[in-house]
Amino acid sequence: MCDARPLRHAGDMVSHTAPSSEPQFAFELDGLRREFSGKVAVDDVSLRVPHGSFYGLVGPNGAGKTTALSMAVGLLRPSAGTAYVQGIDVWRDPIGAKRRLGVLPDGLALPERLTGGELLTYWGRFRGLDASAVASRTEELLRVLELDEAERLGTLVGEYSTGMRKKIGLATALLHSPSVLVLDEPYEAVDPVSARVLTSILRRFTATGGSIVISSHVMSLVETLCDRVAIIAAGSVLADGTLDEVRAGGTLEDRFVELVGSTDLSDEELSWIGS
Amino acid sequence: MDRQLISLKFAMLRHTSAGMRPFGWAVGGVLVAATWAAVVFAAGDEVRSEVTMLLLAAWGVGAALGPVLTSGSGVLKPDYFALLPIERRVIGRGLLVSAFVGVASGYVLLATLATAVHAVWLSPATLLVAAVGAPLTWVLVITASRLVYGLLGAAMRSRFGVEIAAIQFGLMFAVMFTGWMVVQVAVQSVPALLGSGLPNGPITAVLGAFPTSWPVLAIESAAAGEWGVAALLLLALAAVDAVVVISGIALLSPRATTPSRGGRGRARSAGLVAGGGILPRTQLGAVIGKEMRQWTRDPWRSLEIRSGVWTGIAIGFFAWVSGIYAGISAFAGLIVAFMLGLAACNLYGQDGTAVWQNVVGQDKTSVRSDVRGRQWATILVFVPQAILISAIFLLLSQQFWALPTVLAAMPAVFGAASGAAVLVSALGVSPGVDPRMRVGPNDANGNISLHVWVVMVLIAVGVAPTGAAIVLSFASGLPWIVTVLVGFANGWLAAWLLGRVTIAWLTDRMPDVYSRIRYGRIFRAGDQRGILAWIERTTLRGEQRMQEQRQKAREERVKATS
Numbered sequence: 001m002c003d004a005r006p007l008r009h010a011g012d013m014v015s016h017t018a019p020s021s022e023p024q025f026a027f028e029l030d031g032l033r034r035e036f037s038g039k040v041a042v043d044d045v046s047l048r049v050p051h052g053s054f055y056g057l058v059g060p061n062g063a064g065k066t067t068a069l070s071m072a073v074g075l076l077r078p079s080a081g082t083a084y085v086q087g088i089d090v091w092r093d094p095i096g097a098k099r100r101l102g103v104l105p106d107g108l109a110l111p112e113r114l115t116g117g118e119l120l121t122y123w124g125r126f127r128g129l130d131a132s133a134v135a136s137r138t139e140e141l142l143r144v145l146e147l148d149e150a151e152r153l154g155t156l157v158g159e160y161s162t163g164m165r166k167k168i169g170l171a172t173a174l175l176h177s178p179s180v181l182v183l184d185e186p187y188e189a190v191d192p193v194s195a196r197v198l199t200s201i202l203r204r205f206t207a208t209g210g211s212i213v214i215s216s217h218v219m220s221l222v223e224t225l226c227d228r229v230a231i232i233a234a235g236s237v238l239a240d241g242t243l244d245e246v247r248a249g250g251t252l253e254d255r256f257v258e259l260v261g262s263t264d265l266s267d268e269e270l271s272w273i274g275s
Numbered sequence: 276m277d278r279q280l281i282s283l284k285f286a287m288l289r290h291t292s293a294g295m296r297p298f299g300w301a302v303g304g305v306l307v308a309a310t311w312a313a314v315v316f317a318a319g320d321e322v323r324s325e326v327t328m329l330l331l332a333a334w335g336v337g338a339a340l341g342p343v344l345t346s347g348s349g350v351l352k353p354d355y356f357a358l359l360p361i362e363r364r365v366i367g368r369g370l371l372v373s374a375f376v377g378v379a380s381g382y383v384l385l386a387t388l389a390t391a392v393h394a395v396w397l398s399p400a401t402l403l404v405a406a407v408g409a410p411l412t413w414v415l416v417i418t419a420s421r422l423v424y425g426l427l428g429a430a431m432r433s434r435f436g437v438e439i440a441a442i443q444f445g446l447m448f449a450v451m452f453t454g455w456m457v458v459q460v461a462v463q464s465v466p467a468l469l470g471s472g473l474p475n476g477p478i479t480a481v482l483g484a485f486p487t488s489w490p491v492l493a494i495e496s497a498a499a500g501e502w503g504v505a506a507l508l509l510l511a512l513a514a515v516d517a518v519v520v521i522s523g524i525a526l527l528s529p530r531a532t533t534p535s536r537g538g539r540g541r542a543r544s545a546g547l548v549a550g551g552g553i554l555p556r557t558q559l560g561a562v563i564g565k566e567m568r569q570w571t572r573d574p575w576r577s578l579e580i581r582s583g584v585w586t587g588i589a590i591g592f593f594a595w596v597s598g599i600y601a602g603i604s605a606f607a608g609l610i611v612a613f614m615l616g617l618a619a620c621n622l623y624g625q626d627g628t629a630v631w632q633n634v635v636g637q638d639k640t641s642v643r644s645d646v647r648g649r650q651w652a653t654i655l656v657f658v659p660q661a662i663l664i665s666a667i668f669l670l671l672s673q674q675f676w677a678l679p680t681v682l683a684a685m686p687a688v689f690g691a692a693s694g695a696a697v698l699v700s701a702l703g704v705s706p707g708v709d710p711r712m713r714v715g716p717n718d719a720n721g722n723i724s725l726h727v728w729v730v731m732v733l734i735a736v737g738v739a740p741t742g743a744a745i746v747l748s749f750a751s752g753l754p755w756i757v758t759v760l761v762g763f764a765n766g767w768l769a770a771w772l773l774g775r776v777t778i779a780w781l782t783d784r785m786p787d788v789y790s791r792i793r794y795g796r797i798f799r800a801g802d803q804r805g806i807l808a809w810i811e812r813t814t815l816r817g818e819q820r821m822q823e824q825r826q827k828a829r830e831e832r833v834k835a836t837s
Contacts, residue, residue: 036794075634077786077798095638108793109629109710111565113572117548118565125561126644127636135550154543156572158710172632 023087026051026211027180031081032071034064042068043235044081049180049213049228054206056226056243057215058252060260064235065215066106066184073103073182085180102178104169106185106215112158116142116168117151120175127176134175141171144197162189170198174205181205181212187221199225219253233260276361280369281376284351289832303382310334313469314392322472324495325479327393328488329468331412334386335487338420341379357529367528371520374421380413387412390490397498404497404505408490411512415486418519425526437577444578445585448614449593452586456593456600486515544568558640562648563655569625570656575707576618576625583614584660591668605677608665609684615657616692616730621723622649622700623788627709630792634785642785646701646777650693650770658689679755680745683762684738690766691737694773695730701777701784702807703729703814706792722821725814737769780807791815795822 027049034042042064049055059065070076072083074090074097083090085097111119117138124134142148145167150160157168166186173181181202187195202212202225216222222229223243229252230240238259239246247255310330317323351373356366374380387409394405473479482488489508497505546552547564554560570576591607594600623630633645665681705721744761747753781788787797797815 073635074637075631075786075789076794077790077800079798098635098637101635103631103635105631107628108631109627110632111569111626111629112710113569114565115543115548118544118568121544121548121552122561122565123632123636125556126558126565126632126641128558128638128640131550131556135548138548151548152542154539154541 023084025049025084026053026086027055027072027182027213028084029068029072029081030083032068032078032083033080034067034071034076035079041235042071042078045232045235045237046081047213047230047237047240049211051211052206052209053211053228054202054226055211055213056222056229057213057232058217058219058222058229058256059215059232060217063233065232067235068232069182069184069213069215070105073101074098075103075105099176100179102173102176102181104166104173104181104183104186106188110157110165110169110172113156115151115154115156116147116160116164116171119157119168120171123172124175129176137175141174144201145171146194146197147171163191163194166190167194167198170201174201179210181210183212183214185216186214187216187218219251219256223247223252231256231259276365277369277372280351280366280373284373284376287351289835300378303379306337307382307385310386311389311392313465314389317469318471320393320397322469323393323396324491325472325482326469327390327491328482328485329473330389331387331487331491332482332485334383335416335419335485338379338383338416339423341420353527353529363528364524367524367526370527371418371421371523375414375417380417383416384409384413387416387490390494393491394494394498397494401494401497401505404494404509405490407509408493408512411509411516412487412490414516415512415519418516418523422519422523422526425523437574437581441578441581441585444582445587445589448582448586449589452610453590453593453603456597456603459597459599486512558644559648559651562644563651566649566652567656570652573625573710579618580656580660583611583618583657584664586614587611587661587664591664591671595668595672601672602674602677604668604672605665605674606681606684607668608661608663608681609688611657611661611664612685612688612692613734615653615689616696616734617727618657619649619653619693619696620699620726620730621703621705621707622653622697624700624705624707624721624792625710626792627706627711628789628793629710630785630789634789637785642781643778646697646774646781649700650697650774653693653696654689654770661685661689679748679759683741683745683755683758685762686766687738687741687762687769688734688766690768690770691734691773692730694770694777695733695737698733698773698777698780699726699729699810701781701788702810704788704791705814705818706795709792722814722817725810725817729810733773737773738765741765776807791818795819 025048029045029047032042032045033040045064045068047055047057057065057069067076071078071081072090074083074094078091082092083097085100088097088100090097090101111122114122120138120141121134124137125131129137142151147164147167150164157165160168166188167190170183170186173183186198186202190198206212214222214226227243228241229243229246231238231246239255243252246252313330314323314327317326351370353366353370359366388405390409390412391402391405394401473482483492489512493505493508493512496502496508542548544552550556552560552564554564570580587607587610590610591604594602594604594607633641662685665685669675669678669681703723703726705723705726707721741758741762744753744758744765748755748758784799787799790797795818797811803811
């Protein structure tokens, strides 16, 4: 399962409470579990993301993808289990782990009353980057992600469209040059042109040894982008491995439907539509 | 259509929590009773005429501004119906009609009927004029109220809307804190008003020009035998009604709008984004800059600041006009400093789920920078306003003896308030409407009743050394410069100490702050002892209880309607 690629930031390596002495994986979810009022939302989820891997987490709405990723990046305390970033325990050494992580959560607020440029400037300086590096990266990210016109117009993040929010969120995740990116639904509402830009950014990221985990419920997208994939439903991992292992000769969608099940529409149902 | 819209309005009211509505109804009832009582007990025809006109004008202004203060639940908005295949004017008319159905509207009608008292006193025959005039005034007041709400609906996101809401909150706080001064002034001035009417001057002429006064003038003309003049006045009022009704329907008709691109058309903070800015280019500077922008640009936070400032102004003004308590008005700026503590007692709740950035961006110094940055930003935002208000009221009241006390107390109160606010913010995160969903400044806190008390106690304890020094300087001649120095040292120490406690508390608990906002609970294991943990638990329980009550009320409403 381990795809031994060279470490991206070998100098950053910190030996910590890792599952093994040598961190084989860039990112690892280890037995994560979360209950809400007795109801299990995430049930013993373990995933291993090798260095340089583009990992897709697919599942229906409410499968527990966001909850699992929230625990893995240190946002939500797990009932059991933990996560490791390059071998560093996210919950025991949050500072060490979070330095290496870039996160794009789904559906959360940002400082809404800042412009994209102000937000990136705040975020870069908050993360301890040098002011000149912050300025040049901000300018570049706004330009590449086509948010520069909104910046010129003084548009606040709160006034951004959903796609623009995703892009500025991605920019905040990338700004401090992390080793592992965890992106929750990064392509949602992003227009096709921006999606191409996004894809080339992410591909370049993995080409330099960085690892990415994305969650999505768009099978075709995951099939195009990811080399590894996990199918999650009702809080449990139903299948994981390389893309070819998981889809087992068919398409990812077929495999997904086979594992998760589907609701078929009979001829009688909704027959009034279009009548 | 009208009937459906009225049912929809009531359905919406049923499905939102009552909140302050019962209180509003009680206040409205008292105001109607007070209006009738004032008209009945006014001494003489001339005084009654002035009092009635003054009260009707007050009802008009009150009705115009009142709905702005409430969160507008039950107010149907044109956008809801934009996609329906119904003629737009029909929707506009229906929306306007729906504004006339409700308790508040009933109160306005009852208040306008107080003109009947004037009619009976002058000549019972003029009751006919009152019977026509009162509904016309009612139509004018309610339509104008809906018109103002509609116009302000757009302005609520602007400074103007924030300012109007802030004045109302300021007055409310001022009445809460220093209501006794208002009562005293009222006790002194109401008998004078009811006994001898308004002071001579242009005010009566101005009042007469108000359309709400025309029924009163019509009754008087009719009583004097000039029925033609009375009819003309009523016709004029009907014409004004027609104008506001037509404008109201036009405003309330849904319109095809072009989507706005957002923004203001030119860049903001270009220097900062290019790597500059006046603040230090550090983590701390980043937080101060972000927070100051949020304070001035977020409608919720702007409202908090402006309410604080208007509370200071209102208290200063009450004290100044009371004459007896003019000395208190010199301390109006201190009220603004004190209000910082209340305005900023839920900073993390105001950030909403954006707090995730503090969690994933955590490093060795991030919590310290965040807490200190927030403290600095609140102080930097409030201090200039407090100084300005102090200067204005010191000059107005001429109470210059108070200057050294103000100079000593100001830094102490600011320091303690900024420390108390950030500590209570960390302990009692109360998520309001998430920033992405906020539309107006009233989309505010959840249950912050305990927060307010803790902040007030902390400020009171925090400024005790300065208080002692001020007493000493009066009692035993401690030099004023020493007292002022004590004030500065006290303020700095209180801010530092309370901030230090906050930093220690938050260092391992940032995920819990996020949990409270995102999930409404804390998942931290283990028994937590101590006063801070108690405040955390109690505020959380208060929040959860409020949610449960809302849920229960919702379920009951659903059960009642099904």
